[in-house]
Amino acid sequence: MGGATFPEIEGGGSLILAWQVKNKKVLVVGGGEVAAGRILNLLNADAKVTLISPRDGLNPEVAYRVDHEQVEYHDKKFEPSDLDDPAITMVLTAIDDPEASSRVWKLCKEKRIAANIADVPPECDFYFGSVHRDGPLQIMVSTNGNGPKMANIVRRRIAATLPPNIGAAITKVGALRKKLRVLAPGDEQGPKRMKWMTKVCVQWTLEDLCEMSEQDMDDLLQSFGPDVVPSLEELKLGETPGQWQFDGSFGWACVI
Numbered sequence: 001m002g003g004a005t006f007p008e009i010e011g012g013g014s015l016i017l018a019w020q021v022k023n024k025k026v027l028v029v030g031g032g033e034v035a036a037g038r039i040l041n042l043l044n045a046d047a048k049v050t051l052i053s054p055r056d057g058l059n060p061e062v063a064y065r066v067d068h069e070q071v072e073y074h075d076k077k078f079e080p081s082d083l084d085d086p087a088i089t090m091v092l093t094a095i096d097d098p099e100a101s102s103r104v105w106k107l108c109k110e111k112r113i114a115a116n117i118a119d120v121p122p123e124c125d126f127y128f129g130s131v132h133r134d135g136p137l138q139i140m141v142s143t144n145g146n147g148p149k150m151a152n153i154v155r156r157r158i159a160a161t162l163p164p165n166i167g168a169a170i171t172k173v174g175a176l177r178k179k180l181r182v183l184a185p186g187d188e189q190g191p192k193r194m195k196w197m198t199k200v201c202v203q204w205t206l207e208d209l210c211e212m213s214e215q216d217m218d219d220l221l222q223s224f225g226p227d228v229v230p231s232l233e234e235l236k237l238g239e240t241p242g243q244w245q246f247d248g249s250f251g252w253a254c255v256i
């Protein structure tokens with residue numbers, strides 16, 4: 001056998017994913033403080049939220065979401081028929097009634113709908129985590145049920161170490177990647193695209209990425225091909241290192 005070593009398995013973790021709930025129907029049961037946080041997370045992920053909770057128990061933030069029609073609202077207690085809509089992709093409960101919570105969970109399992117029952121870890125298909133958000137950047141910390149407050153503390157510590165412009169830099173990288181896909185759309189170009197984008201991310205400073213204009217992006221994309229990525233300064237001066245020369249035009253540069 002060869003001398004290859006592979007990572008040891010360390011069970012007991014969660015599979016951390018970035019669930020794409022955009023335009024998908026999510027049912028929230030309960031309208032208190034916990035629900036307010038859940039609804040905010042869902043709306044920030046562009047989900048279509050349906051809320052079931054009696055009006056008199058709504059927390060002010062949830063009432064605001066309802067009044068501004070940010071959620072579809074049903075002023076009532078949960079009933080099993082609320083789960084009949086096959087479009088429901090996820091159910092979140094945050095209610096102060098453990099028996100009602102367990103009933104929702106059992107029905108979700110019968111219908112194979114993924115659910116989170118706040119405060120009842122054994123009745124959760126997934127846990128929430130403590131999340132830092134900066135534009136397109138999200139960092140989630142999970143302690144896998146061991147210490148939610150510790151997740152909050154770790155998340156805030158991580159966030160404090162991040163450069164303030166990291167989200168803006170990632171936004172620019174996203175725009176550049178989109179333009180690159182237009183310039184070099186083919187699947188066969190995938191490895192080349194990935195190598196080039198990796199170089200840009202590694203070589204450019206966050207400040208330069210933030211500063212990059214549409215024009216800078218178009219100019220930079222002219223270096224796609226040769227194995228050299230000019231710096232922002234070189235782009236602005238109209239010159240680049242190595243064999244690649246920027247001729248100042250908006251067309252393709254020549255490799256000499």
Ligand SMILES: C[C@@]1(CC(=O)O)C2=NC(=C\c3[nH]c(c(CCC(=O)O)c3CC(=O)O)Cc3[nH]c(c(CC(=O)O)c3CCC(=O)O)/C=C3\N/C(=C\2)[C@@H](CCC(=O)O)[C@]3(C)CC(=O)O)/[C@H]1CCC(=O)O
Pocket residue numbers: 037038116117118119120121124126127128129130131141142143144145146147148149150151152155
């Ligand atoms: C991260 C966060 C996300 C969110 O909910 O959005 C979240 N809980 C947060 C806060 C928080 N929750 C609680 C406290 C009081 C202090 C404390 O207990 O530590 C505080 C602190 C506070 O309020 O500041 C009470 C609590 N929570 C759970 C139980 C039941 C139990 O443990 O059995 C009990 C009652 C325990 C008891 O009765 O003693 C269970 C869960 N809470 C989770 C997530 C999941 C595991 C995440 C993980 O392990 O990382 C899990 C398993 C299921 C779930 O709900 O998804 C959010 C912080 C967001 C932020 O501020 O950044």
Ligand SMILES: NC(=O)c1ccc[n+]([C@@H]2O[C@H](COP(=O)([O-])OP(=O)(O)OC[C@H]3O[C@@H](n4cnc5c(N)ncnc54)[C@H](O)[C@@H]3O)[C@@H](O)[C@H]2O)c1
Pocket residue numbers: 029030031032033034035052053054056057058059076077078094095096097100118119148
């Ligand atoms: N996981 C966490 O992070 C975390 C943190 C704190 C509290 N909790 C737990 O989450 C739950 C909710 O906490 P909260 O502070 O939001 O409570 P809350 O009392 O502020 O809100 C409960 C809401 O549920 C509604 N409700 C009650 N029964 C209902 C039913 N049958 N159908 C529809 N709606 C119903 C109430 O009208 C109210 O709007 C509690 O069990 C609490 O212990 C979890």
